[in-house]
Amino acid sequence: MKTAVVTGGAGFLGSHLTDRLLLEGYRVIGVDNFITGNPANLDHLKGNPNYSFIEQDVTKYIDIPGEIDFIFHFASPASPIDYLELPIQTLKVGSLGTHNALGLALAKKAGLLLASTSECYGDPLVHPQTEEYWGNVNPIGPRGVYDEAKRFAEAMTMAYHRYHHVDTKIVRIFNTYGPRMRLKDGRVVPAFIGEALKGEPISVFGDGSQTRSFCFVSDLIDGIYKLSQSDFHEPVNIGNPNELTIKEFAERIVRITGSKSTITFQPLPVDDPKQRRPDITRAGKLLGWKPVVDLETGLSRTIEWFKSRV
Numbered sequence: 208m209k210t211a212v213v214t215g216g217a218g219f220l221g222s223h224l225t226d227r228l229l230l231e232g233y234r235v236i237g238v239d240n241f242i243t244g245n246p247a248n249l250d251h252l253k254g255n256p257n258y259s260f261i262e263q264d265v266t267k268y269i270d271i272p273g274e275i276d277f278i279f280h281f282a283s284p285a286s287p288i289d290y291l292e293l294p295i296q297t298l299k300v301g302s303l304g305t306h307n308a309l310g311l312a313l314a315k316k317a318g319l320l321l322a323s324t325s326e327c328y329g330d331p332l333v334h335p336q337t338e339e340y341w342g343n344v345n346p347i348g349p350r351g352v353y354d355e356a357k358r359f360a361e362a363m364t365m366a367y368h369r370y371h372h373v374d375t376k377i378v379r380i381f382n383t384y385g386p387r388m389r390l391k392d393g394r395v396v397p398a399f400i401g402e403a404l405k406g407e408p409i410s411v412f413g414d415g416s417q418t419r420s421f422c423f424v425s426d427l428i429d430g431i432y433k434l435s436q437s438d439f440h441e442p443v444n445i446g447n448p449n450e451l452t453i454k455e456f457a458e459r460i461v462r463i464t465g466s467k468s469t470i471t472f473q474p475l476p477v478d479d480p481k482q483r484r485p486d487i488t489r490a491g492k493l494l495g496w497k498p499v500v501d502l503e504t505g506l507s508r509t510i511e512w513f514k515s516r517v
């Protein structure tokens with residue numbers, strides 16, 4: 208039986224990834240300090256003999272006894288509200304945390320997959336974004352703490368691959384949504400669903416013409432699992448290329464929830480990207496992966512999950 212470590216294992220994506228790895232026959236060790244994670248995301252794993260958990264800050268030295276085959280490094284505040292509130296922790300987990308996770312991979316002769324982000328492309332001047340694009344990031348803007356931490360994490364990961372021959376992979380994750388997101392994490396999907404279910408006005412930033420593309424969590428996890436099994440070391444975009452304006456997206460949520468909410472417009476946050484859409488050609492060719500859950504189905508499943516939590 209192979210052993211995988213999931214840092215950030217109590218988070219939204221880390222907990223879904225854990226479920227997939229257990230299904231695939233892995234023994235899983237979760238590591239998390241709950242800074243933005245939720246212990247309830249792991250409740251269903253209590254008593255599972257193939258799951259164990261270590262409460263730890265990964266910016267501190269990590270030592271896990273026994274054999275480890277693969278490390279999924281997902282620990283990091285991920286929503287704009289979180290990383291704006293936790294700027295130093297975000298920089299530390301991307302830099303020191305990634306260094307520690309890579310050190311553990313080297314010591315254990317394990318593979319490592321880094322959860323990177325479309326934020327590496329900043330406010331992109333190339334559309335849609337291919338992995339070859341180097342990005343347009345403001346290093347000193349408020350979002351710089353997250354974007355630059357992840358860019359540093361990618362550089363550190365490639366250095367461990369080139370100089371220590373660690374078997375590393377890098378996934379650039381585009382906006383993902385689904386059950387287990389926190390209602391108040393500031394990301395657009397839970398924010399709009401929460402407002403729609405409460406019948407409150409939906410707060411759209413700017414005039415709502417900025418675009419985003421949203422990937423349902425099961426599609427994303429499938430792409431990440433397939434990447435972990437590949438022998439490709441450069442970044443791979445995983446996300447859904449179906450692009451909508453934020454205003455269209457708000458209208459879609461109002462319709463699916465059957466809400467009477469109206470749409471209001473708020474000032475645009477600093478350095479908010481105007482458009483985001485992954486080019487997923489590389490993931491298609493390398494992994495035979497493409498998203499299969501359409502927005503209507505994914506949103507209905509997510510709304511159902513949020514109904515009892517609003």
Ligand SMILES: NC(=O)c1ccc[n+]([C@@H]2O[C@H](COP(=O)([O-])OP(=O)(O)OC[C@H]3O[C@@H](n4cnc5c(N)ncnc54)[C@H](O)[C@@H]3O)[C@@H](O)[C@H]2O)c1
Binds near residue numbers: 238243281285286
């Ligand atoms: N959800 C998305 O759409 C998205 C998009 C791009 C990238 N990502 C990346 O995926 C990863 C997971 O994101 P998520 O959406 O699940 O966020 P999340 O906040 O739900 O999960 C992150 C987890 O990391 C833990 N963590 C943070 N700092 C830590 C530290 N120093 N030590 C130990 N644990 C720590 C948190 O407690 C939390 O459980 C992040 O690295 C994020 O940057 C997510």
